Amino acid sequence: MQTVDEVDLCFPQLINASCRKTAMPLAVSTITYIMLTFIGLLTVILNLLVIVSISHFRQLHTPTNILLLSLGISDFLVGFLIFFQTSAIDGCWFLGDFMCLLYYVLEYIITSASIGTMVLISVDRYVAICDPMHYRTKVSEKRVKMCVCACWGGSTLCHCLLLRHNLKQPGSLKSCIGECVILINNISSIIDVTVSFIGPVIVVVVLYLRIFVAVITQVRAMRARTAAGPQQSSVKVNKSEMKAARTLGVVIVVFLLCLCPYFCTVVTGVDTLLSASSDAFVILLFYFNSCLNPLIYAFFYPWFRKSIKLIFTLQILKPGSSDFKLM
Template identity: 85%
Template sequence: MQTLDEVDLCFPQLLNASCRKRALPPAVSMIACIMLTFIGLLTVMLNLIVIVSISHFRKLHTPTNILLLSLGISDFLVGFLIFIQTSVIDGCWFLGDFMCLLYHVLMYIIASSSIGTMVLISVDRYVAICDPMHYRTKVSEKRVKMCVCACWGCATLCHCVLLRHNLKHPGSLNSCIGECVILINNISSVIDMTVSFIGPVIVVVVLYLRVFVVVIVQVRAMRLRTAADPQQSSVKVKKSEMKAARTLGVVIVAFLLCICPFYSVTVTGKDTLLSAYNDAFIILMVYFNSCLNPLIYAFFYPWFRKSIKLIFTLQILKPGSSDFKLM
């Protein structure tokens, strides 16, 4: 018969080496597991719709939507990380040192690439609103694809370098079996915060403030033009671009509110996201943002609602469905 101490251990058979489980009431553990599972399923499903929609329908192959596709891929991957989180609610890591390292590396890469995508979205909206005459020449599909690939490549390379000690010796920092800990020294932490978070956030804020000022000026100009000649097509184009700027602005604000707490833990130098109760809440906010983005698209973008209908009614399986008009 197991003793109380053995029940509280992650690995009861390893009395002297096992970590202790997190002291959570059974009801709390069950609710947390149900919530994470639900968020994970919803995140994977909604972002899969985003990926299929933009990839399948040719009318959606625009520079802005390519950026949304990149964001959807990162959010889709987060959905799988959520399922890993459900297995460590009690604070015990059962997947081994390699999977522990892989989890953290993927988390950092996904977070950095998402922030990089937000910067690209801000640049896209800045050019579209502040320099609309040259938007098509400056922002092409090919250039956007190259920027997205560079964003993911740089995020992967940078974090492999920053986590090189952990990559060489996975699990060397664990104080007991069942723990998942990685180390980021102070210098690496400062570099990561500056390059992956502080710098990009400053760029995003500055660009969107500029966009906000230009939008106010253009709204006033639109009212004057509409009063003079309601049939001007140029006014309609500008109105569409500003609506996209507003929608993507909501996405960026929601993202920053959810991701800021995640990056704040890196200044401590030691990352124990899977063994601390408070950090679990921080991770939950990151997960929720990945689920929130497609909901924002559904609320603001008619093409996304149309694509959902076509996907669930299996209309996309018909020949020529990729040429359906959604916008």
């Protein structure tokens, strides 16, 4: 018969070597498990729709959609990482040292690539809105593909170097069996946070603010030209101005709200996602961003709704379906 102490162990048969389970209230662990499972499934499904849509239909093979495809792939992979997280809600890691290291390496690479793709999307939108006359010459499919490859390659190289000490001997840093930890020194952590979060956030915010200013300037110019027109024209201009402000505001606020808490915990030294019950809300927000990305960047496009209909009705299985007109 197991004692109370043995029940609290990750591996009851290893009393002297096993880690203890996280002291998390049952209600919190249950809600966290349900939410993570739901977010994981929704993230995989939504991003799979984005991947299939852009990959299958030739009309969608544009520079902007290539960036959306990269974002969809990174967020699709995040959806699978969420299922690893659900297995470790109680603070116990049962998948071995190699899978622990692989989990962290993939998490760092995919998250960094996802944020980098967001930066590329903001640059693409900036050129399209602020310099539309030269957009086709500055932003070509070839250049975008090269930027996407550089984003993923740079993220992989950077984080393999960052975690190089952990790659040599997986599991050598754990203090007990059932623990999943990695070691990142303070200097590397500061560099990672700066390159993977602070820098991209500054770029995204600055570019979107400049886009917002450009939109407002164009709206005011339209208003000045239509000042002598009927009152209805002025109302339409106001609606356009509010829509631009609201859309850009949602993009920035959602991005910051979902990722800021996680990177704040990294800065303060709480760099493990597998041990503290107080990190449950941070985990949910962190992963929820990957679920929201296809909704923010793709779901509001009419072509995405049309492609979803074609996918669910199995129209994409018909010969020549890749040439269907969606726009």
